[in-house]
Amino acid sequence: MSHSDHQTYPGINLGDIDPRHQQRVETAQFGFWVFIMSDLVYFGLMFAIYITMIDAQAGGPGPHELFDLRSLFAQTVLLLTSSMTVGLASLALKYHLGLGRVYLWLVATLLLGLGFLTLEIMDFMNMAAKGGVPQRSGFLSAFYGLVPLHGLHVATGCLWLVILMIQMRVIGVTDQIKSRLMRFGLFWHFLDLIWIGIFTIVYFGGLAYG
C-alpha cells in the first residue's frame, strides 16, 4: 500500500507526516471501528432481548409506571450535547485553536457525561422505589440488562477521558495521544447512537407496546 502525504487521517493533524506513523494510526483507527462493530452486536442482541421481553412483566410494574420522560429528556440533552462538545474538542485540536480550548471542551464533555450518569442512576433509584428492580420480571431484567450496559460504557468513557487528559499533561499532545483522542471521540459518538436506540426502542417502544 502506498502512503502519500495527503492521506492524513481525517479529523486530526498529526505532527510529521511519516508513512509508518500514518499507517499505524490508520491501523489503530480501523481496529477500533471493528471493535465498535463487535460491541454493536452486543447492544443489538440486548435490544432484541428487550423487544421479546416487553410483555414479560409478570404483573410487575411496566413502562407506564416506571419511565420518567422528563428525566429521559434531560439525559438525552446532556448526552447529545456532550457529543457536540467532544466534536468541538477535536476541531480545536485539528485547527490549532489552543490546548486550552481542547481541555475546555473535554472537561465539558466529562461533566455532561457525569451529569448523564447521575440522572440515570437517580432514575434507577426512582424505579426501584416503585418496585422496578431487575429481580421483579423478565421485562425489568431485560431493561436492566440493556440500559445500565450503556451506562457502564458511558462510565468507562468518562474514566478513559480522565486518563486521556492526564496523559495529555504527562506525555504531551503527541501523535499517539491525538489518535487516542480521535478514538475516544468515535466511542463517545457510538454511545450517543446507542442512546438514540435506547430512548426510541426501550422508552418510547416500551410505552407504546408495553
Added chain:
Amino acid sequence: MKSARPSAALPVLVVPALLLAAMPALADSNSFLDPQGPVALAQKEHLIRATALIMIAVIPVLLLVPLIVWRYRRRKNSSAAYRPKWDFSPLLETTMWAVPVLIVAILSVYLWKATHRLDPYAANFGTDPAVEVQVVGLDWKWLFIYPELGIATVGEMGMPVDSQVAMELTTDTVMQSFLIAALGGQIYAMPGMTTQLHLAASEPGRMQGENTQYNGRGFTGQKFDAVAMQADDFQNWVDTVRSTGRVLDDATYRILAQRTDRAEVQQALGTADMPDNALYFTLPDAQLFDKIVHRYHGDTALPRADQPGTTSYGQETSQ
C-alpha cells in the same frame, strides 16, 4: 515419496459394511427404521431418498480421490500428465457448481414438502377420531393426561390404532424432549410453554418412548412404553386404568413430581393392581395440565420449594 500406499478408502468402506451387516439387530429395536406409524414411515422414506440423492455428490469423491492419488502419485517415469500451471477449466467449474446446485434444488423441494406434511403441529395422519393426550415432563418420568377420558398414566401411554393422537406437551421442571421413535419425531417440552405433536400408529404393538434431553441422574431411565391397541382393547385399557388408578390429587402429584426415577416413584405410588412399570391415575381435575402450565405465569416468584425438579421441592410446605 517413491512408493505409494493403499489409500485410506479401504477402511472407510469396510467399516460401514461390517456395521451394516450387524444391522438386522435393528428389527427388534425401537427406531424409525422399523416404523410403526405413517409419520415414522415417511421419515424413513425421506431418509433413504435424501441419502440416495446426496450419494450422487459423494460417490464420485469416494471413487475419484483414490484414483487420482494413485494415478498422479509422484514416481519415477510416471506416464501421467503433469500440468503445474493448470488451475481452471470452465467446463469442470460449471459442473462442480451445477451438480451440487441441482442436488440441493431437488432435495429442497422434497424437504419443503416433507417438512410441511410431517409438521408435528399438523394433524395429517390417522383416520379415526382423535385422542387427546396432554404430556407433562417431570424429573424423571412422563405423565400422560387424557383429559377427555378422565385418566392419567405414567410409564405407559395407551393409544388406539389408526387414531390421530393429538398431544400437547409441557414440563414441570427443566427442558425435555419427547420422542417415540417408532411413531414419529421428537418435540421439546418446556416449562410454562406448550408444544404439540401429532402421531398415529398403524398396527398394535409396544414401542419405546423416551426423553432425549439430558436432565440429571435419572435421564436414561426416563423411558415409557407407547402401547398401540385396537379400539376395543384401548377401551378395556381405559377402563382398567380408571378402575385401578389412584386419584391424582395435589398430594399425589407432589409425590409424583419429586426428583425420582420410575422405579422410585413406582415404589411410592404403585399398587398391586398396576403393572410393574406403570402407574394409573384417575383425574379429578381436568384442568391439571393448564394449571401446570400456568404455575409459571404467576405474578410472584415461584419459591424453590414449589418448583418441581429442584432439590428443594417439597422440602417445606407452601401456603
Added chain:
Amino acid sequence: MSAFETTLFGRLSWDALPLAALLKNPGTNEIVANAAGAILVLGAAVVLFVLSYFRLWGVLWRDWLTSTDHKKLGIMYIVFALVMLARGVLEGVVMRAQQAAGPGDGFLEAGHFAQLFSTHGTIMIFFVAVPFVVGFINFIMPLQIGARDVAFPVMNQISLGLTVSGGMMLMVSLVVGEFSTGGWTAYPPYTGAAFNPGVGPDYWIWAIVVSGIGTTLSGINFAVTIYKMRAPGMGFMRLPMFCWTVICSSILIIFAMPPLGVAALLLAADRYLDFHFFTNDLGGNMMNYANLFWLFGHPEVYLLVLPAYGIYSEVFATFSAKKLYGYVSLVIATMSIAVLSFTVWLHHFFTMGQSALINAVFGVATMLIAIPTGVKVYDWMATMYRGRIRLSVPMLYGIGFLILFVIGGLSGVILANPTIDFQVHNTLFLVAHFHNVLLPGVLFAMLAGVNYWFPKAFGFRLNERWGRISVALWVVGFLFTFMPLYFVGLMGMPRRSFNWEDPSFQPYMIAAVIGALIILCGLLSVLVQLYVSIRDRAQNRVPVGDPWDGRTLEWSIPAPPPAYNFAVLPQVRDRDAFAEAKESGTAYLKPTGYDDIELPKNTSIGFLLCVLSGVWMFALVWWIWWLALGVTVAMLLIVIVWTFATETEVVIPAAQVKAEHEAWLALVARTPAVDRDDEAAPANLGYARPDMEGAT
C-alpha cells in the same frame, strides 16, 4: 461456616476437594475423579520440576511468556491446545469405556459422566479447536502476507492470556469443586440457579466469557492485520487461500462471539443477581438462550473449519506441486459459507416447536451451505488432478480428510432435513455427525498443519514414519469410534446417556471404545513423533527454510524465521508469490538496501492479566467477593498504567539486519538444492530445486 469464613472464603470449603468425597464414600467413581485430579496435579508438578531442574524459568519468561512475537504466541497457543487435547481425548476414552461397560450402570455415576461430556465438549471446542486455529493463524498469516507482526502485538499477547486462563478454570474445576453437568451448550433452565445451585455452571460461564473476550480480540487483530498490513503488491486476489479463510474466520469471530458472551452473561445475571432472563417463572424465556447460543454456535463451527480448509488448500497445492485449482471459486465458496453460516442457526433446534414454514426455510438455507462446501472438495480434487502427488504426512491427513469429510457432509445434509432431524436430533447420530466434520475437518487439518509448518517454526522436519503411523491410527480410530455411533443414533440412542438397556447396542459400543483407544494411540504417536524428531533433529535440519518446495511467502525466509520475519518486505507480483519468485529466478536475491526495523518490546501485561483473570474467575465462582473486586481494580490499573508507556518498541539496526540476512543468503548459496525425491532425506536442508520434469 462462620460469617467471617464466609466473607473470607465465600462458599469454598474442604469439601470442594474430590479427596473429601473419596474419603467419605470410596468407590470407582471417586477413584476415577481423584485419578484425574492426581494426573493434573502430578503433570503440573513435573512441568515445574523440569523447568526448575534445567533452569529454564528465565528463558521461559524472557523468550516466551513476555514475548509479543506473533510466531511465539502462535506456538504457545498450539502447545496449550495440545495439552487440552490430551485431556479431551482421555475424557472421550473414559466416556466410551463407560458406555461400553455394558447395559447397566458402568463404573461412573450419572453426575460424573455428565461432567465428563460437559468438559469434553467445552474443552474440545473452546480450548482445543479455537486455540489450535488461532495459533496457526497467528504463526502463519503474518508470514504469508509479508508482514512483520500482527496489527496489535500486545493485544495478541493478552488474547492468549485470557484464552489460557479460561482453560485453566476447567483444570481447576477438576481439583476444586465440580464442573457443570449441562453440556457444552449449558441450556437453562437446567443450568439456572434453581436447578443447579452449585459451582459447576459458574465455572462454565466464566471460562467461556473470559476466553471469548480473548478470541474476539484475536478476531479483530487478524482482520485488521490482513486489511492493513499486506506486503506491497499483495492485492486481495493474490492472498494465499489460507489468508482468505482467515479473513472469513475473523469476520465470523467479530460477529459471532458477542452472542455467546451475551448468552453466558445473561445466564450469570440469572444465577448471581436473580434476574429472570431464562428462568421458568416471572417471564423468563429459555428460547432466547437457545437462539443466542446458536447464533454463536453455528458460525463457530465455520470459524473453526474455514481456516482448516485454508490449511488443506495450502497442503494440496504444495504436495501436488501444482497451483491451487479454482482459486476464485474457492474464495467465493469461502465467503458464501461465512455469510450463510449466519442464516442457519435455527437448525440446531428444529424440534423446539417452530412452524413448518420456518423449519423449511432454515432447512433449505442449511442445505445451501453444502453447495460451496461441495465445490471446495471438488476443487481440491482438481488440484491433485494432473499433479505430482507426494504422499507426505500432511497430504495423507488431507486425503483422509477428503474421504471421511464427505461422509460427514452426507450426514450433515441429512440432518438439514427437519423431517429427519426430528428423529435423530439429540441422538448419537448427531454426535457422530459433528465428530465426523470436526475430527477430519478441523483436527486432521491441525495435525497436517503441525507436520507442514513445524520445520518452518523450529528449523527441522518431523519424523515421517511416526507421522504416518499417527495418520493411520487417527483415521482408523475415527472410523471405529464414530461410524458405530451413526448406527446406534439411528436406532434411537440419546446422546449423553451414561447407561443403556437395549442389548443390540452392545457391539457398537464395544467397537466405539476400541476406536477410542486407537485414537488415544494416535495421540500418543503424535507425542512419540515429536520426541523422535527432537532427538534426531540434527539429521532433519532445514535452515534455508523451504523443505517442501513451498509456494507462499512464509517459505521464502529462514527456518526458524528471525524475529522481524522479513529482512526486507517482499514485493508481491503474483499469487503463490514465492513459487513465482523461484520460477522467475528472483528468489534469494540480495536486496538493494536495509532499513532499521521497529519491533514491539517484551511486556508482562498478558501474563499478568492471565493470572489475574484466573483469580478473578475463581473468586466469582466461589463467591469470594472482596477478592473479585480487588482483582478487578488491579486489572484496570494494570491496563491504565500500560497505556502510559510510550517507549514500547525496540529498534533493530539496519546493520544487524543486513549481517543476519547476508549470512543466511551465504548459507543458501552453499547449500545443495534437492529435488522432491530427497524430500524426506537428511540431504534436504530446505533449499528446493523446482522439479518440473514432464510438466506441460
